[in-house]
Amino acid sequence: MGEVAGGREALxxxxxxxxxxxxxVLDGVEQQAIRxxxxxxxxxxxxxxxxxxxxxxxGNLIAKLYRVRLTEQGxxxxxxxxxxxxxxxxxxxxxxxxxxxxxxxxxxxxxxRARAKAEGGEVLFADQVGIRSDxxxxxxxxxxxxxxxxxxxxxxxxxxxxxxxxxxxRMHFMGFPETFDADVMCRFLDRIAGHFxxxxxxxxxxxxxxxxxxxxxxxxxxPDRIELHLLPSYSPELNPHELVNADLKRxxxxxxxxxxxxxxxxxx
Numbered sequence: 001m002g003e004v005a006g007g008r009e010a011l012x013x014x015x016x017x018x019x020x021x022x023x024x025v026l027d028g029v030e031q032q033a034i035r036x037x038x039x040x041x042x043x044x045x046x047x048x049x050x051x052x053x054x055x056x057x058x059g060n061l062i063a064k065l066y067r068v069r070l071t072e073q074g075x076x077x078x079x080x081x082x083x084x085x086x087x088x089x090x091x092x093x094x095x096x097x098x099x100x101x102x103x104x105x106x107x108x109x110x111x112x113r114a115r116a117k118a119e120g121g122e123v124l125f126a127d128q129v130g131i132r133s134d135x136x137x138x139x140x141x142x143x144x145x146x147x148x149x150x151x152x153x154x155x156x157x158x159x160x161x162x163x164x165x166x167x168x169x170r171m172h173f174m175g176f177p178e179t180f181d182a183d184v185m186c187r188f189l190d191r192i193a194g195h196f197x198x199x200x201x202x203x204x205x206x207x208x209x210x211x212x213x214x215x216x217x218x219x220x221x222x223p224d225r226i227e228l229h230l231l232p233s234y235s236p237e238l239n240p241h242e243l244v245n246a247d248l249k250r251x252x253x254x255x256x257x258x259x260x261x262x263x264x265x266x267x268x
Contacts, residue, residue: 026078030066035082037061055079100232112201112229113167121199124172124192126164127241128180128207162188164202165241182212189218193225203229205239 026034043050043057048064050057055072058079063069070078079085116123160180163173174191176184192200204210210230219228231238 026062026066026068031078031082033065034058034062034078035084038079038084096234097232101235101238104232104235104238108229112203116199116201119199121201122166122168122196123201123203124164124166125203125239125241126162126188127205127239128160128162163241164192180207180209182209182214185209185212185215186218189215189222189226193222196225199224200226201229202226203231203239205231205236206233 037046038053038058038061043053043061046061046064048057048060055075059070059072059075062075113123115121159175160177161173161175162180162184163171165171172192172195174188176187178184189202192202209215210228215228219226
């Protein structure tokens, strides 16, 4: 469906002259306006409460704009008819530069992919992840009204890893106990370079270690081995490796009772 004429200003304008309760249906133009409002705006943008749309919230918008009061079931019927579903939203940082993201998607990323193909090279997306000993994922059964307690060691420790996944589905990783820094990144670059007999285009976020003098020197000494590309700031959704990190944390052993760093590393 196309854009609604008038945009946000039209949506927050005074309602039309229909009496409340008259014609408990929406015509095609009204349905298009409500659907587009849900897709393009948050409730708080339109003078309503909250940042997420619920059936009640959509019903309040319909009542505000068209003086029609629908049941939540009726609103749900409309939402499903419009091809919408109730789902967990993707969170984006307010600091994200949408123009930079657009340039990456439309220009930078296609150019990297084309260069890698022309050179007979390969593209990898890399990221770092940390697993803590006190991290608990998943659910367990317990008495109603009484939150179950999971006992674990009070001696907190963590295992860190740097890994890269290729566009061909291959994964390479390296564990390390210390904080991620330029030295760790250079070790990882050494390891990646040793795995390939062709040039690697490595895509990473803007972490300070990736931009450090030591890493830049390593890259300058190995121009035919690895070329580094930085994603736009505050844009983890552009890195498919984020899905790997999320899957790793979801799949942590539920029975894990690691008591030291070595045991935690072995289990994961």
